[in-house]
Amino acid sequence: MNNIAVIGTGYVGLVTGTCLSEFGFDVTCIDNDEKKIEKLKQGEIPIFEQGLASMVKENYQNGRLHFVSEYKEAIQNAEVIFIAVGTPPKEDGSADLNYVLDVVQCIAKYMNEYKIIVNKSTVPVGTAKRVRQLLKEELRKAGKIAILILFLIRSSCGKDRRYLILCTRIES
Numbered sequence: 001m002n003n004i005a006v007i008g009t010g011y012v013g014l015v016t017g018t019c020l021s022e023f024g025f026d027v028t029c030i031d032n033d034e035k036k037i038e039k040l041k042q043g044e045i046p047i048f049e050q051g052l053a054s055m056v057k058e059n060y061q062n063g064r065l066h067f068v069s070e071y072k073e074a075i076q077n078a079e080v081i082f083i084a085v086g087t088p089p090k091e092d093g094s095a096d097l098n099y100v101l102d103v104v105q106c107i108a109k110y111m112n113e114y115k116i117i118v119n120k121s122t123v124p125v126g127t128a129k130r131v132r133q134l135l136k137e138e139l140r141k142a143g144k145i146a147i148l149i150l151f152l153i154r155s156s157c158g159k160d161r162r163y164l165i166l167c168t169r170i171e172s
Helices: 011-022 034-041 052-061 071-077 098-110 127-140 161-171
Strands: 003-007 026-030 065-068 080-083 116-119 147-150
Touching (some): 003 071, 003 098, 011 080, 034 052, 034 065, 052 065, 071 098, 098 116, 098 127, 116 127
Parallel strands (some): 003 026, 003 080, 026 065, 080 116, 116 147
């Protein structure tokens, strides 16, 4: 397992992708915001996490961390795909899962072989079943199969990155 895709470059996605690349994995961070991707390529980090900027710069320059806005190639090349998109609150206070579900459909569209899909987005209880069902529906037509792992861990880029990678290896 060397190729990882992280969909979403907010706090969770950028920290996850950067920490994984720090351990030698080839990580492609995907975001549909092309301006954000260009800024990341230029070393402009939209969040603060101690040590993150230098880690992004080093891993990007060393070719272990990539930033793209196109999903197809990154999904097809990845062995593991992390979903790390926002789940903003709706007016009633419940989580808006539209971004998560859109990403699942995108993964299903471009999935070309066995993948491990890890959900790092903050979601309510029952979302894993909903995601699994959507994947089944989208993939059944092509006879594809996916294994869904619900990944629940909080991490700090500087302090907990070893724990993050150990959990990733155990789950996969």
